[in-house]
Amino acid sequence: MENTQKRQPKGNIKFNITLSQEQKQAKENILNHAYSFVVGKAGSGKTLLAVQIALDMFFKRQYNRVIITRPTVATEDNGFLPGDEKEKLEPWLVPIMSNMRKVYNKPEKIQKMMDAEEIELVSLTHFRGRTFDSAVVIVDEFQNLTKAQLRMALGRLGKDSIMIFCGDNQQIDLKDKFNSAIDDIAKLEQSSYVYKIVLEDNHRHSAIDSVLKLLTGY
Numbered sequence: 488m489e490n491t492q493k494r495q496p497k498g499n500i501k502f503n504i505t506l507s508q509e510q511k512q513a514k515e516n517i518l519n520h521a522y523s524f525v526v527g528k529a530g531s532g533k534t535l536l537a538v539q540i541a542l543d544m545f546f547k548r549q550y551n552r553v554i555i556t557r558p559t560v561a562t563e564d565n566g567f568l569p570g571d572e573k574e575k576l577e578p579w580l581v582p583i584m585s586n587m588r589k590v591y592n593k594p595e596k597i598q599k600m601m602d603a604e605e606i607e608l609v610s611l612t613h614f615r616g617r618t619f620d621s622a623v624v625i626v627d628e629f630q631n632l633t634k635a636q637l638r639m640a641l642g643r644l645g646k647d648s649i650m651i652f653c654g655d656n657q658q659i660d661l662k663d664k665f666n667s668a669i670d671d672i673a674k675l676e677q678s679s680y681v682y683k684i685v686l687e688d689n690h691r692h693s694a695i696d697s698v699l700k701l702l703t704g705y
Contacts, residue, residue, distance in 0.1 A: 500546045513684045520682035524652045530691030537651045541623040553606045557627040620645035629654035637668035
């Protein structure tokens with residue numbers, strides 16, 4: 488059984504970023520819902536927001552752990568990569584770990600948290616059979632979840648936990664798009680336990696949207 492006993496909050500933790508007003512409003516709602524879907528284009532700050540929430544709540548001892556996962560699309564079992572589960576998953580999670588260091592630029596502390604399994608990288612393959620208590624669970628790139636993976640992930644939420652899904656509905660990489668969980672996610676919005684936010688702000692270079700519109704048409 489996982490330890491869910493809350494520890495004493497640490498002192499004021501200084502983060503390297505300041506949330507925008509849009510992100511602050513989203514954060515308040517996310518903390519009041521069991522499941523949240525944060526949608527936005529590249530550069531909207533969706534993953535950055537999820538990471539900031541997870542670290543902030545961890546240091547305030549509202550949650551004991553941060554669980555991070557994402558669908559890998561190309562090979563769900565990562566069998567061709569050497570190493571243990573964490574080593575196989577790490578290449579897929581470079582972007583979210585980069586965001587974590589951007590939010591809290593203390594790599595030695597982050598590594599210490601990972602060594603203590605306070606930050607845990609878990610492949611979706613190994614989600615089944617686990618329950619995550621007193622945790623902030625981040626599921627990145629949710630648009631690439633299959634219907635079965637979405638249902639399985641939703642069922643892993645334990646006592647005193649929240650689950651934050653981050654993704655972009657326009658970036659589905661699944662070969663079988665009919666197996667995408669996007670339509671099922673839309674159904675979940677009817678639940679009072681579910682919150683959805685579409686982030687509109689762009690935190691990257693202003694040229695990106697203009698250039699990409701020439702290629703995509705939207």
